[in-house]
Amino acid sequence: MDVHRLRILREFADRGTVVAAAAALDMTPSAVSQQLKVLAREAGVELLEPDGRRVRLTDAGLALVARAESVLGELDRARAEMDRYRNTPTGVVRLTMFPSSAELLLPGVLRRVEGVAVQATDLDLPGTELPAMLADADIVVTHRDERAAPLGGPRIASRTLMREPIDLCVPTGHPLVERARVEPGELGGLDWISVRDGFPVDDVLRSFSTVTGVQPRITQRINDFRSMQALVAAGLGVALMPRHAVTHPGVVALELAGVRAARILEVATRPGAPRRPAVAVVLAALDETVAALDA
Secondary structure (H helix, E strand, O other), rough: OOHHHHHHHHHHHHHHOHHHHHHHOOOOHHHHHHHHHHHHEEEEEEEEEEOOOEEHHHHHHHHHHHHHHHHHHHHHHHHHHHHHHHOOOOOEEEEEOOOOHHHHHHHHHHHHOHHHHEHHHHHHHHOOHHHHHHHHEEEEEEEEEEEEEOOOEOEEEEEEEEEEEEEEEEOOHHHHHHOEOOHHHHHOOEEEEEOOOOHHHHHHHHHHHHHOOOOOOOEEOOHHHHHHHHHHHHHOEEEEEEHOOOOOOOOOEEEOOOOOEEEEEEEEOOOOOOHHHHHHHHHHHHHHHHHHOOO
16 A cells, blocks of 8 residues: 555545645645545555535545555654754764774774774684675674775675884894895894785785895794784794884884785775765764874
């Protein structure tokens, strides 16, 4: 049954006459009568019967008015709830971030978000797993080497969140700490602590190999930057790390020269997700948190 016709039926029940219902609905009496006849056909029973020169509701009509009241009341409540979502974002937003981006950005995001419950999860997977991650999240923050193609697909909307330089990390007593910038050619013969294959930092290390012609001697592969820094500080090798991730007091970060060395943090959603006010609030909080890093 058409909701608009149910409203006309309820208006007739409230007003008592076709003419009064038409005036209230800004319709002509003939249009009201026609719509009530169509509703009767939809219901499969007579809804009106003659009452002198007027018409009145049949028992079936009275029963349908009671049901219409319930249906229209629920619709009105649903519209009111949707209005609240449009004007005051509420609800739960599922946010997936890889661990080092969560350490860098999540506290600022949570401080900036109001009225929305952020359900955060840390997950360290290559960007190729983005479709699977978006099956369980509204927003995913992922990363790629800056020379790699942007992440995305026909059912994914992604954009750059920030560019983070990758630096060479050495222990505090290393001979290179006196250098302002380090050339790739100076890094031969070193032991390296790197990340697993397929992650942006390892891609930069491969670039070193291309530039220098020397294959890096990788002694350990581990994706946790805190553990990597501990190994570097202990003198067990050098490492490439995103600039904001370097926090160990026993590690010095040196700028690299002669090679593009950065990772791109990207934020991804389903194409229509940013139109949801709660998701838009969290996306804005991510942007504001990134902007504050350079303030």
